[in-house]
Amino acid sequence: MLIAANSQSGSAACREQWLTDRREKTIVSLLLLTTFSLAAGSAAQKSVTVDEYQALPHGLAMLKTGDLHLATGVPLLASVLPALPLLATDAQLDVSRMRDYTSSWQCGRQFVIDNAFERDPQSGQLVPSGRYHDYFLPGRLVSIAVLLVTCGLAYGYARSLYGPPSGLLAMLVACFSPNLLAHGRLITPDVYLAAAMIACVWAFDHWLSQPTWGMSGVLGLCLGTAALCKLTALLLFLLVPSLLAGQSVVDRIRPRDPIVGRPPRHRVWTLMAVSLVAGILVINAGYLFGGTFAPLGQFQFESRQMRAMAEALPGWLPVPLPRYFFQGIEAQLAESGYTAYLMGQFNDTGFYSYYLVALLVKTPAPVLLLCGLAWLYGGRPTRRELPMIATAAFLLLFFSLSRHKNIGVRYVLFLQPMMAVWIGRLLSGTASKRTWLRYTVAASAACLIVISLTSWPHYLPYFNWLSGGPNNGHRWLLDSNLDWGQDLIALRRYMEQEQIEEIDLAHFGRVPPAVYGIRHRTLRAGEKPLNRHVAISANLLWGLMYVVNGDLNYWPDDPDGYRAFRQIRPKAVLGHSIYVFEMEPR
Incomplete structure (x- = not known):
């Protein structure tokens, strides 16, 4: 013994x-560097999520005006600190009517209007500027x-x-x-x-x-x-x-021994x-x-x-x-x-x-x-x-x-x-x-x-193997646990890869898909698709209703609005959050 x-x-x-001090510092540095690489690489590939839509523009508005009247219940530091780098960019935000706003979501909408689109000099039509997503990266x-x-x-x-x-x-x-x-x-x-x-x-x-x-x-x-x-x-x-x-x-x-110097x-x-x-x-x-x-x-x-x-x-x-x-x-x-x-x-x-x-x-x-x-x-x-x-x-x-x-x-x-x-x-x-x-x-x-x-890079929809993994996440939880509107970039890339010009889309989120160059037709709840390809966010598919395709005038309330698609085998599932279906040609 x-x-x-x-x-x-x-x-x-x-x-x-x-484990010398030098080795310890080296391990700490490597861990932090790896974490930064994983997080930054993932952030670049994920579209603007629901709460980000308003958090960054609201922070920028507060920095520009000093007006905090919308900061009732909205975390101050988590909006202002990420917005600081935007002051060094050409990001635009019209704050002339901010005093009339009743919600920070209105700042998000104005930020889309001011930055997401530009006029094509040849056609004169509004086209995606490509800068909207970039402004969120800093x-x-x-x-x-x-x-x-x-x-x-x-x-x-x-x-x-x-x-x-x-x-x-x-x-x-x-x-x-x-x-x-x-x-x-x-x-x-x-x-x-x-x-x-x-x-x-x-x-x-x-x-x-x-x-x-x-x-x-x-x-x-x-x-x-x-x-x-x-x-x-x-x-x-x-x-x-x-x-x-x-x-x-x-x-x-249970008295303990007195600590020397304790007041x-x-x-x-x-x-x-x-x-x-x-x-x-x-x-x-x-x-x-x-x-x-x-x-x-x-x-x-x-x-x-x-x-x-x-x-x-x-x-x-x-x-x-x-x-x-x-x-x-x-x-x-x-x-x-x-x-x-x-x-x-x-x-x-x-x-x-x-x-x-x-x-x-x-x-x-x-x-x-x-x-x-x-x-x-x-x-x-x-x-x-x-x-x-x-x-x-x-x-x-x-x-x-x-x-x-x-x-x-x-x-x-x-x-x-x-x-x-x-x-x-x-x-x-x-x-x-x-x-x-x-x-x-x-x-x-x-x-x-x-x-x-x-x-990597799909961390939001992570579910452990005990629960069946991300593909079965909807059986347990929805909302930001699975789908927070983060995969519009993946959808655009998929459409480019499959040479899909237009798609019937029901996307969970406030960012208009057109911001990311996605040509689409809004698929309303209970409606039959007109295009051959259909994409539906996981939340909407499984019954959690919200703003569809960034259209604030369309928020369906029927949890079974997209139920018919649950019986159809998807052609692809993008980032575990967007289901893509290929319908039979008419």
Whole structure:
């Protein structure tokens, strides 16, 4: 037994000796470079998705005018930061009527009008300019940079918890996550929130061990930035002090050895208050303090929660938040929600199990396996791990109970880097001494890499093999999980390859297909096609109705409108999101 113990300690020492600082930095650089290549290459081949249609133009409009009246419930940073590179381009956006806009979607429509078409000097007709898609690429590169930051934060957090090998494992899992690659290359708030969430949890972990004025400022900066990425992060302003209170209770029940230099309890709570105030200041700074401290009585509320609050508090009470940010909270609470789809069923009120099922079918099987092994063989969770576990569990429970926004696994994208950090514990402590477990980790990591490489560039419709893969994704989920209007470029290339001049088309999305040079006739629900070739988006085919072909005047409401085509074998399925049918000639 002594020989075996010496052998194990010797092998561990060899592994530590092999992983020098230089090699560690090289591996980190290679992982980030690979992630950038995968994300950027995929972004170039995917057409503008539903939410991108309005996010980038709205960000550009805010930069040009400073007008934030449309930023009620719309993430500020995820729109403004990707739009910054456009200021150095010739992208056009008429903002003269922006004050009359009631929705950021109108900015998206104006951006199409100003940039998507140009007049042919010979024929005098409007033709695609070819620039519309190109204007979105710099903004997508900004999102990819945030994706790399997310992977780096997963690495740093896991490294601080478990050591360098664990940090590298966490980074590998994050870098090759199909879900992070899918949404990390789009101009949407999800990857921004993922980065901010993991930063908040790591900062809170560091703050718990060293509650200083400086760390309180860092924690506040992370909290405020997260709220500017997405209103969901406001929950952290409640969760973080709750976790501190929980730890205080545990410390009283199970006292631990006092930490040298740790401030007394009342000072710790003072520093926590400083963090929360700093976070609120960051939010106000993000909105340039517009309307901060406006009296509560000046606001009109539609949501039940905000009306109850307004009735309970005096109208003169100043609201310590920017006007449009505060109105955004109200807009989110008043929103009625969306039609949800889960496992062949539609529901206007959502499903409690939606996000749990989404995670199980959209997360690669090797990652699910490693998460389970980390729980079984990683030992009891430590105090330092509890904030991350509690944050992940609370937010998953919150979204599951909310139900009114069951529209994509992207809403819980922040769980992906947390899962990566959790998996890192397999290469630390007693778990790392199990030879079979190390081989399992290595094999699973290799499988994840293969999965990610073979899924390229179609990351949005990724479903794991346990669920039947992307071709069976519609049996489980729709919307942004499968089809978000991302394959118009693939359709154009297919038409060129097959020499198809015109096609009957029903495309899920707000971008007019003509922007990408697709000559088409709109196929309405229940209508017989006139052209020999027909293309239908997966969402529309399987019953999730939305704007068709960018025509805001046509939004069918019959989920069986394209049912007849479900019985026909498609000639091709482009990117797992557009079904192409060849009809019998008349």
